[in-house]
Amino acid sequence: MLTELFSTLLVADGGAPAGGMGTQFLILIPLFGLMYFLIIRPQKNRQKQIQEMLNSLKVGDKVMTNGGALGVITKVSEQIVRVSFGERLEIDFVRSAIANVITDENSLKEAAENK
Numbered sequence: 001m002l003t004e005l006f007s008t009l010l011v012a013d014g015g016a017p018a019g020g021m022g023t024q025f026l027i028l029i030p031l032f033g034l035m036y037f038l039i040i041r042p043q044k045n046r047q048k049q050i051q052e053m054l055n056s057l058k059v060g061d062k063v064m065t066n067g068g069a070l071g072v073i074t075k076v077s078e079q080i081v082r083v084s085f086g087e088r089l090e091i092d093f094v095r096s097a098i099a100n101v102i103t104d105e106n107s108l109k110e111a112a113e114n115k
Helices: 002-009 020-053 105-114
Strands: 064-065 070-074 079-082 088-095 098-102
Touching: 020 098, 064 079
Parallel strands: none
Antiparallel strands: 064 070, 064 098, 070 079, 079 088
């Protein structure tokens, strides 16, 4: 149906393209606008949320890493976050390796589903 609409707009009586390059360009503008609102804008918003979460990490936060491991932050520096996975195991991660901050069991389930 969409292709029929475009072909009706672009083709004149004799089957020759109507309007030439200008008409084709005018059709592309709404398509780029649609692509922006369906793909680019939500992706930018999600990236902004992730960056805010990474910037707000603090000692004592329960987190899930990108690998799915759950632990508690014991040290935070500018680029590195130290996560404790028990009494004797602490591992340093780059901030971007933290997938989510876990606040309760519901957020843990949501984090696992979104991964």
